[in-house]
Amino acid sequence: MNLIKFRSFIFLGLLSLSIFAKADDILIKNATVVTSSDSGVINETDILIRDGIISSIGPDISSEDALIIEANGRIITPGLLAPATNLGLIEIELEAETRDDRTKHFSAGFSISSAFNPSSTLIPYNRTAGITSAIVFPSSGKGDLFQGLGSVFKTHGRIDTQPIVTDIAMVMQMGGIQDSRASTFLELEDAVMKAKQFKRSRNLILRGGFFDTGEYTERDLEALSDLIDQKKPLIVKTNRASDMLRMIEFSKKHEINIIFHGAKEAWRIADQLAESNIPVIIDPMDNIPSSFDSIGARIDAASLLTDSGVNVLIGIADAHNSFLSRQGAGNAVANGMDRYEAIKALTINIAEAFGLADSLGSIQIGKNADLVLWDGDPLEVSTFSDVVIINGEIMSDMTRSKRLRDRYLEVIGLK
Amino acid sequence: MILKFKYSFLITGALFIFCGTLNVQSQINEKELINYAYESTYKPVDSDKTIIINANILTGRGDSVLGGAILMENNKIIAIGKDIDTSGANVIDAQGKWVTPGIIDIHSHMGVYPAPSLRSNSDGNEATSPSTPHVWAEHSVWTQDPQYTLALKGGVTSFHVLVGSANLIGGRGVTLKNVRSRTVQGMKFPNAPYSLKMACGENPKRVYGGRNTEPQTRMGNVAGYRKEWIKAKTYQKRINEYSEKSDEAKEMIDSPTRNIGMETLVGVLEGDILVHMHCYRGEEMAVMLDVAKEFDYKINTFHHAVEAYKIADILAKNSVCAAVWADWWGFKHEAFDMVWENTAIIDQAENKTGCAIVHSDSALGIQRLNQEAAKALAAGQKAGLDLDRQRAIQWITLNPAIALGIGDQVGSIEPGKMADIVIWSDDPFSVYAKAEKVFIDGHLKFDINDPNSFERTDFDLGIIDPEGDRL
Secondary structure, eight states: OHHHHHHHHHHHHHHHHHHHHHHHOEEEEEEEESSTTTEEEEEEEEEEEEEEEEEETTTTTOOOEEEEOOTTTEEEEEEEEEEETTTTOOOOOOTTBBBBBBBOOOOOOOOOOOOOTTTTTTHHHHHHTTTEEEEEEEEBBBSSSSSEEEEEEESOOOTTTTSEEEEEEEEEEOOSSSSOOHHHHHHHHHHHHHHHHHHHHHHHHHTTOOOTTTOOOOHHHHHHHHHTTTOOEEEEEEEOOOHHHHHHHHHHHHHHEEEEEOTGGGGGHHHHHHHTTTTEEEEEOOOOOOOOTTTTOOOOOHHHHHHHHOOOOEEEEEEGGGHHHHHHHHHHHHHHHHHHHHHHHHHHHHHHHTTTTSSSSSSSTTTTTEEEEESSSSTTTTOOOOEEEETTTTOOOOOOOHHHHHHHHTTTTTO | OOHHHHHHHHHHHHHHHTTTSSSOOOGHHHHHHHHTTTTOOOOOOOOOEEEEEEEEOSSSSOEEEEEEEEETTTEEEEEESOOOTTSEEEEEEEETEEEOOOOEEEETTTTSSSSOOOEEEOOOOTTTSSTTTTOOOGGGGGOOHHHHHHHHTTTEEEEEEEOOOOEEEEEEEEESSSOOOOOTTTTHHHHHHHEEEEEEEEEEEEEEEHTOOOSSSSSHHHHHHHHHHHHHHHHHHHHHHHHOOOHHHHHOOOOOOOOHHHHHHHHTTTTSSEEEEEEEHHHHHHHHHHHHHHOOOOEEEEEEOOOOOGGHHHHHTTTOOOEEEOOOOOOOOGGGOOOTTHHHHHHHHHHHHHEEEEEETTTTTGHHHHHHHHHHHHHHHHHTOOOOOHHGGGTHHHHHHTTTTTTTTSOOOOOBOOEEEEEESSTTSSSSSOEEEEEEETTEETTTTTTTSSSSOGGBSSSTTTTSSSO
């Protein structure tokens, strides 16, 4: 029995090796390359991909054995990053058993990294629409304040998908609950104090000494310690401008890196955000004053923020349609945002804010070959991807949705 | 149509009574008097003679006029074509721009689920009983919902406000014009028929099943509708028997006690009130058509209908519209089998006789129904279906107008129709297109270049800072 298992393990190993070996070099010819870097848009350019990495960019590249993709002038962008999504954690929102984005047991230290489901139907669906990496966040943890830790995954859907970064950021919610927001700030202060005590007591704890973790687990306090050590940013979900100002003060006091998410009123404090170098994750389409915390919501927020020098990241709350960040970016452009800045807000800005820019977010030599070839303007609602490449591999463009479409086009007699 | 005729009869009748020349009161159906009591008070002042020239016009009738003109006066479209006399008219040059009929959203909860979302203004679901045909959405409508203005900026000139989907039979919906008024009557689309909201599937069974009351299952849902329709038939019979009696006989007995819920259901049975049914799954919609057959009423439109593409031929054969999203899915199991081509397949079924509508059900989506239609069009074309802009614009104009029973008044650019017109900066099927000018009944209600062109809701005034407005 053991032997059989062992043998099949070897077999699987060989299989995956052969898949890996099959990842031929790819040469994309004559593309309009939207680099998301300082190089801007480069016309009539070739890209050579070797070993899953962008190895060369320029005119007239040749390769003996590379698979050739003729772009014929079509646009290539970096693969899009979904900056704040439940992708891989949710199949059906109203079916609790299909959700792994919430817990009642942990707060700050709730890591979702082990729950990611690479076989979720949401993954190929969003991948064919351009999402190649997802920064996957939890939605709620124990208590009102902390929601837990997000991790980063690629969307190739391989069964052995590992996070490319585990526990990359901590997520918290500010405001919008029945309790006073003043209490939320106090709770946050207390949590940081507790984490600082925890850090100081580490040696004591290792020697078997007693430390009262209070309402938190040691796991939560470890995560908070990382925050204090600036090993990861704190994602603050909030909309009210005055809350954001208080949080900026808090982050300076405790030397914590923060990123605002939601941030419908961020445009009102754009200068402070720019000055403090704090990125914001926004959905440019969400201009509804849905609560008294977001009265200032407006359709041109992305443009106002970018013009003030704020690093804007575009993301959509709905996991199922994470890819609609593209439509969000298109609407931002329609309302004044620079087109190239909008592409950056879907790619490099996200990579930079999360410390992933060494490998992701732009088309530059040495970076991961995560690329999308489009059949038109990538920000236009009528545009589809023609080819999606992750780690130098051409991805299947099939989705469950397309299978259903094809079946019923026949049933209804349209094919 | 029937309703319109009855109203005109009613108004004539009322005039006779007023003049005291002839007593025709006994000819006026009691039901009509009730509806008349809640009639629209919206009456736009006469609009100036205005002509839009050099426009690329998507007419809403399935065709287009490139470089054409539209003349409007006294709230109506007077002419559309190439060579229209501009004399005496305000001329708007729409060179390089696109013009469409005003956008109509067949599924909105603006006013009953306004922004900000608060417990105190959450007025869309009377979730206290699975059948509440006695409630009317218009009695919940808040006239100062800031979402109306956002929708106006997206070119929306009329919208249908429905009650929510907690109940099997939810209550009456109302069609409103996107005009500001202190009263809901001042927003009501004149002479639009009432609608009845019904709901299939997960929502009613979740709401009531969760309380361990019926319905807890889909079969419980169906049993629930049938019970109500049997009650409605009985009520209808009793009312008819009474009204058929002679005046002398009526004097001898009490008139039947009114039941306002049953009045609504009888309105459906008599074809005056249009059924709009929230329903996702294919086989469930097919069952609902059988329920309608059993009780001899018509389902006008299935809403949300994520699986409409699976039964698009059946819907087309039964002349039932489906109002759908371009790409929402997965929030519940009955919304899991979404395809981007849903709208296109509904449209093209049975030799292109299907009735497809793109709806929002969202204060975000209503602001860009043109983009939602664009996505649905692009998906259909990509799948090889024979679709174009001229056809697709109908998904958000004429088709919802017809499904709301106002297709003879709005939904296309034709002489005699209300002058509800949008001038777009660009091809309206582009993400970059913005509604630049929105006319309602010939009046410029929004001009993108003039911050004073539109009327802010009370909510928007001084809410961020006392001196400024929210938008």
